[in-house]
Amino acid sequence: MGGYQASLSAACGIIPSPLIAQMPMKVLGIETSCDETGIALYDSEKGLLADALYSQIELHQKYGGVVPELASRDHIRKTLPLIREVLDKADCALSDLDGIAYTAGPGLAGALLVGGSIGRSLGMTLNIPVIGVHHMEGHLLAPLLEKNGPEFPFVALLVSGGHTQLVEVPEIGRYTVMGESLDDAAGEAFDKVAKMLGLPYPGGPHVAKLAEPGTPGRFDFPRPMTNRPGLDFSFSGLKTFTMNTVEKNKVNGVLDEQTRADIAWAFQEAVADTMVIKCRRAFKHSGLKRLVMAGGVSANLRLREKLAIMAKEEGGELYYPGFAYCTDNGAMIAYAGCMRLLAGQQDDLSILAKPRWNLETLPSLS
Ligand code: KG4
Numbered sequence: 001m002g003g004y005q006a007s008l009s010a011a012c013g014i015i016p017s018p019l020i021a022q023m024p025m026k027v028l029g030i031e032t033s034c035d036e037t038g039i040a041l042y043d044s045e046k047g048l049l050a051d052a053l054y055s056q057i058e059l060h061q062k063y064g065g066v067v068p069e070l071a072s073r074d075h076i077r078k079t080l081p082l083i084r085e086v087l088d089k090a091d092c093a094l095s096d097l098d099g100i101a102y103t104a105g106p107g108l109a110g111a112l113l114v115g116g117s118i119g120r121s122l123g124m125t126l127n128i129p130v131i132g133v134h135h136m137e138g139h140l141l142a143p144l145l146e147k148n149g150p151e152f153p154f155v156a157l158l159v160s161g162g163h164t165q166l167v168e169v170p171e172i173g174r175y176t177v178m179g180e181s182l183d184d185a186a187g188e189a190f191d192k193v194a195k196m197l198g199l200p201y202p203g204g205p206h207v208a209k210l211a212e213p214g215t216p217g218r219f220d221f222p223r224p225m226t227n228r229p230g231l232d233f234s235f236s237g238l239k240t241f242t243m244n245t246v247e248k249n250k251v252n253g254v255l256d257e258q259t260r261a262d263i264a265w266a267f268q269e270a271v272a273d274t275m276v277i278k279c280r281r282a283f284k285h286s287g288l289k290r291l292v293m294a295g296g297v298s299a300n301l302r303l304r305e306k307l308a309i310m311a312k313e314e315g316g317e318l319y320y321p322g323f324a325y326c327t328d329n330g331a332m333i334a335y336a337g338c339m340r341l342l343a344g345q346q347d348d349l350s351i352l353a354k355p356r357w358n359l360e361t362l363p364s365l366s
């Protein structure tokens with residue numbers, strides 16, 4: 001993977017293009033990093049013009065997780081039809097596009113290459129600038145698509161299937177990771193606990209639904225890494241604790257419905273409380289009072305509720321994307337790419353695919 005990644009990206013660099021910096025732009029966003037094909041058209045003056053999403057959940061569900069090769073093949077089938085659909089919805093033609101943004105990483109190598117190849121080729125054909133966007137920068141900026149989005153600076157809690165990070169954000173493009181998960185990401189933990197409880201992939205929304213009739217206080221799960229200082233997370237111990245609780249409470253090899261709900265509740269509560277403790281600490285550590293949560297797990301209502309209370313107690317405010325823009329989508333990529341293109345950045349002719357990519361290495365906009 002390393003050599004192949006290097007050969008794709010070694011020649012890549014950002015070329016400043018000050019000429020386009022002052023003009024309004026219509027940017028096509030292409031997201032194909034995992035199991036969702038997301039396409040969107042963002043206008044720097046009018047906002048989001050149209051978007052469309054194709055989820056591969058059904059394709060992967062019978063395997064209990066994403067099968068990378070199947071994901072790539074499906075992105076190949078869906079990306080161009082979705083681009084056509086989005087342009088039609090926005091009543092635009094390819095010739096109306098001023099720029100293209102595609103997810104360049106992190107993600108599945110083959111899946112990234114699909115969006116990258118299509119985005120780069122379209123850009124070359126249309127002779128417009130193209131930029132490879134960091135998927136987590138996309139998530140992080142998604143709340144700015146909302147009418148009352150946050151002002152800078154803020155603390156961002158990124159909680160997705162692959163990442164759990166607390167990031168200090170003074171402005172677009174400047175990111176300092178204050179803490180992150182040392183093992184499983186929050187979404188990954190939700191997905192694994194879902195499996196233990198016999199729920200389908202991706203598990204987060206199913207665990208949340210199962211937890212609704214759960215009995216508060218029946219099980220008391222640990223809040224990992226909260227009794228020592230620091231902003232890092234760890235969810236693997238909590239996952240094992242959940243597994244042990246599942247096994248201990250089975251009667252004749254099965255869990256009764258109420259016990260399943262009670263375990264889901266206790267797990268969700270432990271994750272949410274852990275996030276609350278760490279975010280409160282991040283406020284203290286940074287002196288900031290605006291909290292942005294983004295990524296798939298930010299769709300979790302209990303987590304939103306608890307973080308909103310914490311932010312208020314600290315004299316601050318919580319911001320999150322609309323439901324459709326918590327999980328993977330093309331709009332966040334179009335937006336993040338548009339901000340960079342407007343700042344005069346664009347890539348050279350390489351196709352970028354970086355399965356691993358450190359958010360802190362991104363260039364700032366200034
Ligand atoms: O951001 P995302 O769509 O993809 C990645 O970049 O990984 O996040 C997907 C993750 C999955 O692990 C899914 O189970 C989780 O987000 N998720 C949730 C909820 N909705 C999605 N987790 C908890 N509660 C939810 N309501």
Ligand code: ZN
Pocket residue numbers: 135139160161295296327328
């Ligand atoms: Zn994501």
